[in-house]
Amino acid sequence: MSATTEQMAPPTGISAVGLRKSYGEKVVLDGIDLHVPAGTIFALLGPNGAGKTTTVQILSTLIAADGGEVTVVGHSLERSADAIRARIGVTGQFAAVDGLLTAEENMLLMADLHHLDRAEGRRRTAELLGQFELTDVASKMASTFSGGMRRKLDLAMTLVGNPSLIFLDEPTTGLDPRSRRTMWHLIQQLTSQGVTIFLTTQYLEEADQLADRIAVLDKGQIVAEGTADELKRRIPGGHIRLQFSDLSGLDAAARRLALAPAARDEEKLALQIPSDGSIPALRAVLDLLESAGVEADALTVHTPDLDDVFLALTGDGSRHHAATVPGPADTTREARR
Ligand SMILES: Nc1ncnc2c1ncn2[C@@H]1O[C@H](COP(=O)(O)OP(=O)(O)OP(=O)(O)O)[C@@H](O)[C@H]1O
Missing domain, CATH: 3.40.50.300 (P-loop containing nucleotide triphosphate hydrolases)
Incomplete structure (x- = not known):
């Protein structure tokens, strides 16, 4: 220069x-x-x-x-x-x-x-x-x-x-x-x-x-x-969790979102949707719910933590799979209505 x-x-x-x-x-x-x-x-x-x-x-x-x-x-x-x-x-x-x-x-x-x-x-x-x-x-x-x-x-x-x-x-x-x-x-x-x-x-x-x-x-x-959020979104493991007040809401949402049976947790009346947690992805889910006339009780976004990112990027990838199984340490952003 x-x-x-x-x-x-x-x-x-x-x-x-x-x-x-x-x-x-x-x-x-x-x-x-x-x-x-x-x-x-x-x-x-x-x-x-x-x-x-x-x-x-x-x-x-x-x-x-x-x-x-x-x-x-x-x-x-x-x-x-x-x-x-x-x-x-x-x-x-x-x-x-x-x-x-x-x-x-x-x-x-x-x-x-x-x-x-x-x-x-x-x-x-x-x-x-x-x-x-x-x-x-x-x-x-x-x-x-x-x-x-x-x-x-x-x-x-x-x-x-x-x-x-x-x-x-x-x-x-x-x-x-x-x-x-x-x-x-x-x-x-x-x-x-x-x-x-x-x-x-x-x-x-x-x-x-x-x-x-x-x-x-x-x-x-x-x-x-x-940013930390951008890095976390780069690896799999993120998901949106929707909570319903009854089984009919859960069923209707699962149908509309075309979710596999594994995404359903009937005991807890919750659905788990793989997602990078970005705003457009959230909006797409909410739009689909609205078009089906279904309301969720609560929506939670789980993203992998930086440990997952670090290991996925610098390690041999052996723990990468763990990042796809969200645990209690997940970073959680919650929106309740
Ligand atoms: N003066 C030096 N002569 C030869 N090799 C060196 C020298 N200083 C550092 N290295 C080597 O360069 C590499 C990077 O070292 P550096 O100390 O910058 O890493 P680091 O990321 O800070 O590691 P740490 O987290 O362990 O402190 C290492 O392989 C180290 O052995």
């Missing part, structure tokens, strides 16, 4: 086209494309060794790519790495927190590294410790902190430099569910302040909860990309 087109490019978090990286014979990234709009949360999912950390290391200027056109916060990765470094923050699995310093000292050290003057450094430290509910433990040594507190402090330290884009490499690995939720909340707060988040995670629920868009990386390539 020329300097002119770089200036004209719309403000974007990250744009990567044909990103490549090999270690010796091993191709880790085989020409991947990524587009992360500013102010959004993007999750990169992939099995162990897929190349997630390598991607973060390249995009955050820590290691060089072998090829590809990449801009981060509007700057060329190849030509303006310093400008990128000044605008991004990186928190990894191995936190930058120094256990022998207090929380406050860790923060002030970061303020020094970012050349904030003393008063501004203290102001920013107090503000962030407050925002992350660490004020009460500000003078405690970080080595005494729980995993969750350490992660919070690590993220707070990253924010001292006011980054407009943050890389979070597996930010909640090893945290208990409560600490994980606290981190999610903090991450969501950051995007409401306009910060762009590039997240890697092995927790599919995390991507589901947080990410505007998700890319699945496998064997050096992006094998799927979209």
Whole structure:
């Protein structure tokens, strides 16, 4: 990209086209494309060794790519790495927190590294410790902190430099569910302040909860990309469940929808219709019911969860069949009349 087109490019978090990286014979990234709009949360999912950390290391200027056109916060990765470094923050699995310093000292050290003057450094430290509910433990040594507190402090330290884009490499690995939720909340707060988040995670629920868009990386390539709902619709297993108040309603609906006997659950007065759960598919079912003059009591849409998607896309497909048998963990959207 020329300097002119770089200036004209719309403000974007990250744009990567044909990103490549090999270690010796091993191709880790085989020409991947990524587009992360500013102010959004993007999750990169992939099995162990897929190349997630390598991607973060390249995009955050820590290691060089072998090829590809990449801009981060509007700057060329190849030509303006310093400008990128000044605008991004990186928190990894191995936190930058120094256990022998207090929380406050860790923060002030970061303020020094970012050349904030003393008063501004203290102001920013107090503000962030407050925002992350660490004020009460500000003078405690970080080595005494729980995993969750350490992660919070690590993220707070990253924010001292006011980054407009943050890389979070597996930010909640090893945290208990409560600490994980606290981190999610903090991450969501950051995007409401306009910060762009590039997240890697092995927790599919995390991507589901947080990410505007998700890319699945496998064997050096992006094998799927979209919103969590779009990805869930890509694999079989979705269905619409209709609940009736009596057997005659169930019979009439089953006839009109031309359903196989297996779709009927007479005991529960319910019908199960294979569907991707999209609006047009829902509308088609409702139109058919209306044309037959049948009313259902309740309609529920079940979609496969991200675990199913992940295994179907990156695994050997051996669990794929399980995705066609919806269980209690299904994501459920319900509409009652
Ligand atoms: N410095 C290196 N030298 C040689 N090979 C490397 C190097 N760094 C990573 N690799 C290899 O590149 C591949 C991708 O590694 P990477 O750490 O990016 O994967 P990941 O998706 O982050 O995995 P995990 O979820 O286990 O952290 C792996 O096969 C790894 O062994």
